[in-house]
Amino acid sequence: xxxxxxxAENAFEExxxxxGAVVVHKNKIIxxxxxxxxxxxxxxxxxxxxxxxxASNNLNSWRLNDCSLFVxxxxxxxxxxxxxxxxxxxxxxxxxxPKFGACGSLYNIVEEGKYNHTVKTYSGLMxxxxxxxxxxxxxxxxxxxxN
Numbered sequence: 001x002x003x004x005x006x007x008a009e010n011a012f013e014e015x016x017x018x019x020g021a022v023v024v025h026k027n028k029i030i031x032x033x034x035x036x037x038x039x040x041x042x043x044x045x046x047x048x049x050x051x052x053x054x055a056s057n058n059l060n061s062w063r064l065n066d067c068s069l070f071v072x073x074x075x076x077x078x079x080x081x082x083x084x085x086x087x088x089x090x091x092x093x094x095x096x097x098p099k100f101g102a103c104g105s106l107y108n109i110v111e112e113g114k115y116n117h118t119v120k121t122y123s124g125l126m127x128x129x130x131x132x133x134x135x136x137x138x139x140x141x142x143x144x145x146x147n
Contacts, residue, residue, distance in 0.1 A: 001092060001125045004070040007034040007047060008133055014039060018133045021047035021071040023055035023064065023088070030067070031055030047071060048079035052086050064088045072130040074101035074123070080109045084117050092122045094130030 007020025011034035023031035033050025037043060048071055056062050068090040069083060075093065080102040083091060096105045103110050103121050110119040 001070050001072075001094065003029055003032070004047075004072050005094075005126055005129055005133075007032055007051075008072045008130065011035045011047070012133055012137055018137050019047040019071065019073045021051040021069060023051050023067050023069050025055065025059065025064075025067045030058040044078065046076065046079050048075055049082055052082055052088075056086065062086060068092065070125070072126070073097050073134070074103050074105055076100040077102045077107065077109070080107075083119055084110065084115055087117055088119060090120050090122070092125050094123075094125050094127045095134065096123065 003022045004020040007022065008018040011020060012018035016035040016038055020034045022029045031051040031054035033047045033054060035047050036045040036050065048069065051069065052064065055064055055067060063086065065087045067088055069088050070092045072094040074095065074097040075083060091103065091110065093103065098105050100106065104123060110121050
C-alpha cells in the first residue's frame, strides 16, 4: 500500500487528483499507476486503469487471476469493472469515496454476486495518509479558485 501512496504523491506533484495504484503478483509489483486524466486528456486515465494495463503488459495476459490490486482510493464504476474483467481476486484500498465509490460507498459491485468473478475487498489500509493527501490537494485547488 505504501507503493500505491507513493504513486498518489506523483499525481499530487503533477496537479492530478492524488490517487495511486499498484498491481502485485507473487509479492512483486508488476504494474504501477497514478491519475493522469489532465495530463493525457483522457477520462479513463485513472490510477487503477494504468496499473492494470501495465500489469497485463508485464504478464502478457489480460487475466490477472494471481494478482492483488492496491489503490489509495475506493475504485469508481469504471475501474471496478476493469478489476472484475481482468479477474483480479483481491482489492485493497485506503479511503472510501462517498461521491464515486463502487466498492462499498455508492455501490458494492465487487460483492453483489451478480458476476462470474468475485473480488475479496479490504478497505482502510493507510486511509489516514490517503485522505490527508486528497484533502490537501482539494484545499489547494479551492484556494486557487477563490483567488
